[in-house]
Amino acid sequence: MASVTAPDPASRASGLTAAAQAAALNAHAPYSRFRVGAAVRAGGQVYTGCNVENASYGLAICAERVAIFKAVAAGARRLEAVAVACIDASPGGPASTLMPCGACRQVMAEFADSSLPVEVVGVGTFTLADLLPQPFTLGDTGRS
């Protein structure tokens, strides 16, 4: 039985913690055996994602971006909260944690304010500004 990191009481009420943990169960991670789930709230709706790997390793996509892109594809443009959880690869092993990768932090910045709360289950809750200070934005291109 895989272990799941404990929910953070601060975001349990939002349902995002449980949604992220449940999404991790759907991960397609036969190569890394590292199952990740994410849940984002946008426009009052919750969108979930899991990591999806591929035999062509570089095509893997993180759980966070799957959840965010699902929200965007549904018409949302502004994230209100994010939760991410992972399940340990080894049955009976210790609970795992992860911090969102740089690519996912940059994608969050495209669709959120710097105050976006990002709960990393088992670690704590951060703002997007904590995770990605001084992000690259549209303004940097001179086209805003």
Ligand SMILES: O=c1ccn([C@H]2C[C@H](O)[C@@H](CO)O2)c(=O)[nH]1
């Ligand atoms: O923030 C992260 C970091 C990694 N992964 C996934 C990608 C890959 O499938 C596996 C190992 O890197 O974990 C995520 O889903 N989110």
